[in-house]
Amino acid sequence: MARTSRRLTPWLFLLAPLTLLITFTYAPIANMVAYSFTDWDGVSPELRYTGAENYREIFTREDLFQVFWVSGYYLAASVVQIVVALYFATILSFDVRFRNFFKGVLFFPSLVNGVAIGFVFLYFFQDGGTLDTVLGLFGRHTDHAWLGTPVSANVSLAGVSVWRYLGMNFVLFLGAIQSIPGELYEAAELDGAGRWHQFRHIILPGIRPVLTLTVVLSVSGSLSAFEIPYIMTGGATGTETFVIQTVKLAFQFNKTGLASAAAVVLLLIILLVTWVQRRLVPDDRVDLV
Amino acid sequence: MTRRAVARALVYLSLTGAALVVLLPLGVVFLTSLKTENETASGSGALTPPDDPLNFHNYVTAFRDGGMLTAFGNTAFILVVSVGGTVLIGSMTAYAIDRFTFRFRKAVIALFLVAALVPGVTTQVATFQIVHSLGMFDTRWAPIALYMGTDIVSIYIFLQFVRSIPVSLDEAARLDGANAFTIYRKIIFPLLRPAIATVVIVKGIAVYNDFYIPFLYMPSQDLGVISTSLFRFKGPYAAHWETISAGAVLVILPTLIVFLALQRYIYNGFTSGATR
Numbered sequence: 001m002a003r004t005s006r007r008l009t010p011w012l013f014l015l016a017p018l019t020l021l022i023t024f025t026y027a028p029i030a031n032m033v034a035y036s037f038t039d040w041d042g043v044s045p046e047l048r049y050t051g052a053e054n055y056r057e058i059f060t061r062e063d064l065f066q067v068f069w070v071s072g073y074y075l076a077a078s079v080v081q082i083v084v085a086l087y088f089a090t091i092l093s094f095d096v097r098f099r100n101f102f103k104g105v106l107f108f109p110s111l112v113n114g115v116a117i118g119f120v121f122l123y124f125f126q127d128g129g130t131l132d133t134v135l136g137l138f139g140r141h142t143d144h145a146w147l148g149t150p151v152s153a154n155v156s157l158a159g160v161s162v163w164r165y166l167g168m169n170f171v172l173f174l175g176a177i178q179s180i181p182g183e184l185y186e187a188a189e190l191d192g193a194g195r196w197h198q199f200r201h202i203i204l205p206g207i208r209p210v211l212t213l214t215v216v217l218s219v220s221g222s223l224s225a226f227e228i229p230y231i232m233t234g235g236a237t238g239t240e241t242f243v244i245q246t247v248k249l250a251f252q253f254n255k256t257g258l259a260s261a262a263a264v265v266l267l268l269i270i271l272l273v274t275w276v277q278r279r280l281v282p283d284d285r286v287d288l289v
Numbered sequence: 290m291t292r293r294a295v296a297r298a299l300v301y302l303s304l305t306g307a308a309l310v311v312l313l314p315l316g317v318v319f320l321t322s323l324k325t326e327n328e329t330a331s332g333s334g335a336l337t338p339p340d341d342p343l344n345f346h347n348y349v350t351a352f353r354d355g356g357m358l359t360a361f362g363n364t365a366f367i368l369v370v371s372v373g374g375t376v377l378i379g380s381m382t383a384y385a386i387d388r389f390t391f392r393f394r395k396a397v398i399a400l401f402l403v404a405a406l407v408p409g410v411t412t413q414v415a416t417f418q419i420v421h422s423l424g425m426f427d428t429r430w431a432p433i434a435l436y437m438g439t440d441i442v443s444i445y446i447f448l449q450f451v452r453s454i455p456v457s458l459d460e461a462a463r464l465d466g467a468n469a470f471t472i473y474r475k476i477i478f479p480l481l482r483p484a485i486a487t488v489v490i491v492k493g494i495a496v497y498n499d500f501y502i503p504f505l506y507m508p509s510q511d512l513g514v515i516s517t518s519l520f521r522f523k524g525p526y527a528a529h530w531e532t533i534s535a536g537a538v539l540v541i542l543p544t545l546i547v548f549l550a551l552q553r554y555i556y557n558g559f560t561s562g563a564t565r
Binding site: 025032091109 | 311423473559
């Protein structure tokens, strides 16, 4: 009796978490894969098996595939984001005046509500809005419709996403840099190494795990960009991203089967990127076990 | 000037530039929120200060017509229940995984680990059907269940902490006749306080700011949370930037206050939350 109850105890603790995990993560994945081979509309009781038709459609229909090109803007933006965040994290880990103020200012945007950010920047990019006014101060009177053409709109939106997420990368890098023992810098300085050499030979190797993690998160983040473009343009003027398209397919056009296939493709890409990272940095502490 | 002085000047220049880039868009929206309809309509320029700096009229309009009271109420309810649930679920999972050896333990760990790799946005199409079939669609329970059910990061944070609590404490309590539940309740849970603070902050901010889940699962007007209410608010006020700005400031303000009050914990929370 005592032995069976002891064997049952951990399962009592795991009952709720496992139920939630299976219901809201694993069951959806299984269903999604199943839907992706059908032409289901999400409502009718009938599902017709259509084989790989949905997948063929995603990769061959120009209008469906073009959302991947939009991810390119966000990918490029995340390169900028990582470099700039690394620069500020390095500067602010050394002694600088008003350090906490700058830290706070850089980090604050990552805590702000996405809808609010969307509105702030809609006003920013408006005709005669903040950006035009600031440019006017420098004598450049552009009456530019920043969100009016696909290239300019996507660059603007990707810029907003840099503004929003830079602080998160910055804080991660800062934490990692500060965990590097201080004696290393002292020793390097005695050897006459300048700031650049310290960065190149101490900081960069010291934060490698966090850096690769950030790269992976940036790739998957770029592929699944949703909030900023949805709130600001609703996907108009060529700014539709993968997730916006999937949401529209599933919930506006009732193409659950096609949307599921799209989601499976996205999931596979993200898992692939993560897998590559794990191979590249095997010492990344995955010590959940 | 020496080379070093030039370098220092450039460092401060870049920092000031970055601070301006962050603060300018926010500052302008704050200025705009204090202007009257005539001032914005006359195109007085985004950087000009409002005529009356104490004009809070737009805030009243935004608060009333945006249904902000309901929105804050709904957000508060969802926030409290799902953050509380996350703390309970996360700490129980961590306790069970760390303190017991049982069959399929490795498999259970793997289930949680693999789930951490799956981004929530990708599975929403199918999750939607499940939430619907459970009758939770368009109720506050849909976001609550989803927030509680998918938070692997908090489980990880708790696990790190449970590990640092000496097992000898458990054993001493067991000798005194305590069972597993008493040990969890009286020893583990109270000692987890720093981890609980971290999870409450990180999860709280995530839930407060989330748009995707409430937008998909709670289309009813009266179930609006602050993100969705602010989003819908734009429709009828499309050209009234002074009112929309006031709405945005209303939503940002609580975040700013929490950030200024809890700065240190927030930095630590996000670092331990994201690096896992």
